[in-house]
Amino acid sequence: MSDTVRDLVLYNARVRTLAAPSAAEAIVVRDGRIAAVGDGADLLRASNGRATRVDLGGRTVVPGFNDAHAHIWKIGHLLTSMLDLRRATSVDAIVDDVRRFADRAGQGAWVLGRGYNEARLRERRAPTRVDLDRASPRVPVVLTRTCGHIYAVNSAALARAGIGAGTDAPPGGVIDRDDRGEPTGLLHETAMGLVNRVMPPPTAADYARMIAAALGHQLSLGITSSSDCGVAAPILAVYRALDADGALPSRVNVMPLGKPDGALSAAPLPERFVSERLRVDTVKFLADGGLSGATAALSVDYRHAPHKGVLRFDREELEALCRESHDAGWRIATHAIGDVAIDQVLSIYEGLDGAPPRRAHRVEHFGLPTAEHLARAAALGVIAAPQAIFIRSLGPNFRRYLADALLPRTYPIRAMLDAGVRVALSSDAPVVEDDNPLAGMAAAVTRRDSDGELIAPEQAITIAEALRGYTVGGAVASGDDDNRGTIEPGKWADLAVLSEDPLAAEPDALPAIAVDMTIVGGSIVHER
Numbered sequence: 379m380s381d382t383v384r385d386l387v388l389y390n391a392r393v394r395t396l397a398a399p400s401a402a403e404a405i406v407v408r409d410g411r412i413a414a415v416g417d418g419a420d421l422l423r424a425s426n427g428r429a430t431r432v433d434l435g436g437r438t439v440v441p442g443f444n445d446a447h448a449h450i451w452k453i454g455h456l457l458t459s460m461l462d463l464r465r466a467t468s469v470d471a472i473v474d475d476v477r478r479f480a481d482r483a484g485q486g487a488w489v490l491g492r493g494y495n496e497a498r499l500r501e502r503r504a505p506t507r508v509d510l511d512r513a514s515p516r517v518p519v520v521l522t523r524t525c526g527h528i529y530a531v532n533s534a535a536l537a538r539a540g541i542g543a544g545t546d547a548p549p550g551g552v553i554d555r556d557d558r559g560e561p562t563g564l565l566h567e568t569a570m571g572l573v574n575r576v577m578p579p580p581t582a583a584d585y586a587r588m589i590a591a592a593l594g595h596q597l598s599l600g601i602t603s604s605s606d607c608g609v610a611a612p613i614l615a616v617y618r619a620l621d622a623d624g625a626l627p628s629r630v631n632v633m634p635l636g637k638p639d640g641a642l643s644a645a646p647l648p649e650r651f652v653s654e655r656l657r658v659d660t661v662k663f664l665a666d667g668g669l670s671g672a673t674a675a676l677s678v679d680y681r682h683a684p685h686k687g688v689l690r691f692d693r694e695e696l697e698a699l700c701r702e703s704h705d706a707g708w709r710i711a712t713h714a715i716g717d718v719a720i721d722q723v724l725s726i727y728e729g730l731d732g733a734p735p736r737r738a739h740r741v742e743h744f745g746l747p748t749a750e751h752l753a754r755a756a757a758l759g760v761i762a763a764p765q766a767i768f769i770r771s772l773g774p775n776f777r778r779y780l781a782d783a784l785l786p787r788t789y790p791i792r793a794m795l796d797a798g799v800r801v802a803l804s805s806d807a808p809v810v811e812d813d814n815p816l817a818g819m820a821a822a823v824t825r826r827d828s829d830g831e832l833i834a835p836e837q838a839i840t841i842a843e844a845l846r847g848y849t850v851g852g853a854v855a856s857g858d859d860d861n862r863g864t865i866e867p868g869k870w871a872d873l874a875v876l877s878e879d880p881l882a883a884e885p886d887a888l889p890a891i892a893v894d895m896t897i898v899g900g901s902i903v904h905e906r
């Protein structure tokens with residue numbers, strides 16, 4: 379992809395290399411990689427006369443951002459054909475939106491929506507089958523909660539899935555029921571799989587459109603590499619085809635899902651594959667649910683409900699799957715938020731053999747580790763992929779749902795770094811709407827939620843640490859740090875040009891910094 383690209387010289391810039399030396403004025407790019415970093419006048423003189431020279435007028439260059447944990451095709455689904463409910467403020471408004479979509483739905487189509495959060499709805503409850511039947515009595519409706527771990531569906535969808543008063547939930551799932559034992563339409567965790575099995579799947583062309591829309595969106599945010607955490611085989615096939623066609627505009631770490639919801643057994647591991655744009659060498663498992671939906675597995679009851687969340691696997695099954703993946707050479711990324719899930723995953727990782735240096739496995743989210751968990755994670759070399767942006771967008775849920783003893787431990791990124799755990803920051807988009815890395819950095823530094831309340835402020839990190847978390851941290855988490863994450867000769871020229879220097883900004887001003895240019899492999903792929 380880069381052989382026809384002319385050399386590029388970026389000069390008159392404030393280059394934040396995140397390496398030694400930490401600052402420079404110019405970058406020379408050759409064949410998609412960084413050839414030199416240093417003094418502007420020297421590099422201009424030394425550069426090839428045919429090089430494209432770009433005067434950055436004093437603007438700042440940082441390594442391209444990495445979103446270590448996102449759901450790329452789902453971001454694209456919302457950008458293309460899905461009903462976006464992330465700004466919905468009432469159940470009534472959701473009913474109106476669903477009705478509009480249902481009226482337009484073609485033959486055989488379902489209405490799919492995503493992003494409702496009952497904490498943000500006037501009625502303070504999730505939409506139910508009864509609400510959704512008002513909007514759409516015949517067309518099946520499936521609305522995914524903001525966390526991705528709960529569905530709200532109408533009667534038509536329940537009927538297609540064969541879910542009635544007598545249906546047992548699969549292990550690791552809950553079919554919510556009313557006083558008479560009838561399903562309310564709310565399906566938790568693996569019970570979502572009962573619906574997934576009967577939903578008409580998107581076509582390969584649909585997936586390709588979703589991926590293109592999402593990666594284009596990420597490039598506008600300066601994101602030059604990201605992860606699609608947990609995809610099924612048909613989506614992986616689309617990524618492989620896009621990569622073979624040279625059609626991936628940025629670098630993607632695609633993680634196959636080890637055990638899809640609703641599946642009775644694990645999916646077979648696909649072929650491991652690494653090219654310049656596509657990595658398929660990390661397998662994803664989910665040990666529990668989410669905090670905001672109160673399905674993360676905790677050692678104490680939630681504040682608002684007399685239960686402790688759910689573990690999705692019994693230990694023996696997850697251990698066997700992890701061992702199989704580990705022995706086959708895969709990196710493992712396991713979603714674990716609650717302290718009980720974190721304990722399960724760390725104890726399984728501790729039992730995986732292998733001589734040092736061991737392949738570093740990942741814990742996604744790592745929401746409520748204890749000090750003991752942090753020490754064990756550091757000793758194992760585990761890489762944590764937490765979402766500071768949750769503090770801002772889900773903080774009101776955390777305050778409502780978590781016991782006082784847990785709140786100071788929520789997403790303790792300061793403590794992770796201090797314990798020696800390597801941290802890759804990320805958005806988990808579309809779980810949260812705002813996947814701007816600069817907004818994630820601001821949340822990591824301020825710890826302020828959308829109501830202005832502080833969530834565990836002693837867990838704040840510095841802007842420099844947050845920038846590392848969104849760049850080199852993500853490169854380490856993907857095993858790609860030889861090629862990217864810092865601005866050094868030999869690495870890919872994956873860069874973001876910013877209107878201002880984040881390292882000199884007030885934390886609250888970070889989200890307003892503009893991404894003026896995004897460069898992948900030396901090609902300018904986005905310009906404001």
Ligand SMILES: [Zn+2]
Pocket residue numbers: 447448449607806809
């Ligand atoms: Zn996720």
